[in-house]
Amino acid sequence: MFKKLFGGNKSVEENLVAPLSGKVVALDEVPDPVFSQRMMGDGVAIEPNNGKVVSPVDGEIVQLFPTNHAIGIKTKSGVEVLVHIGLETVSMEGEGFEGHVTTGDKVKAGDALITFDTALVEQKAKSTITPIVITNYDDIVENFEPAYNDSVQAGETSIIKLQTK
Numbered sequence: 001m002f003k004k005l006f007g008g009n010k011s012v013e014e015n016l017v018a019p020l021s022g023k024v025v026a027l028d029e030v031p032d033p034v035f036s037q038r039m040m041g042d043g044v045a046i047e048p049n050n051g052k053v054v055s056p057v058d059g060e061i062v063q064l065f066p067t068n069h070a071i072g073i074k075t076k077s078g079v080e081v082l083v084h085i086g087l088e089t090v091s092m093e094g095e096g097f098e099g100h101v102t103t104g105d106k107v108k109a110g111d112a113l114i115t116f117d118t119a120l121v122e123q124k125a126k127s128t129i130t131p132i133v134i135t136n137y138d139d140i141v142e143n144f145e146p147a148y149n150d151s152v153q154a155g156e157t158s159i160i161k162l163q164t165k
Helices: 003-004 120-126
Strands: 013-017 020-028 042-048 053-055 059-064 070-074 081-085 097-099 112-116 130-134 141-146 158-164
Touching: 003 042, 013 112, 042 141, 112 120
Parallel strands: none
Antiparallel strands: 013 158, 020 042, 042 130, 053 112, 059 070, 070 081, 081 130, 097 112, 141 158
């Protein structure tokens, strides 16, 4: 009520583009309960067809895991996006992953974040499926529209449209 009367924080529309090229699938299809049961937040996943990860949003890098298997980006409106490359990839201890940004960097949608060796991930990890999750979903998301598509292009194809509270 206060926001409506006094013009506090206004709802913002955010559009997330695919951070990888491949096929978009529902989080329900991710063979890991942390993601499929939405313990980390809501989103989608991509079955990648190459190892190039780009930013899905304009924002700031708030976390780059030392193993370069996952990265967190925060938008100006406060939406926190986690891109987690593959499943059980932390056990690879960074082998086959190369980060191209550092914590604190400002990025635009489509900017290169991480590259990884897909064949090595297929060999050493549980899966290459990559969840893209809004980690502060419950706190910030008012409306959420995922776009499932058999063929998305990194940095180009919209995968999630959302409205903040």
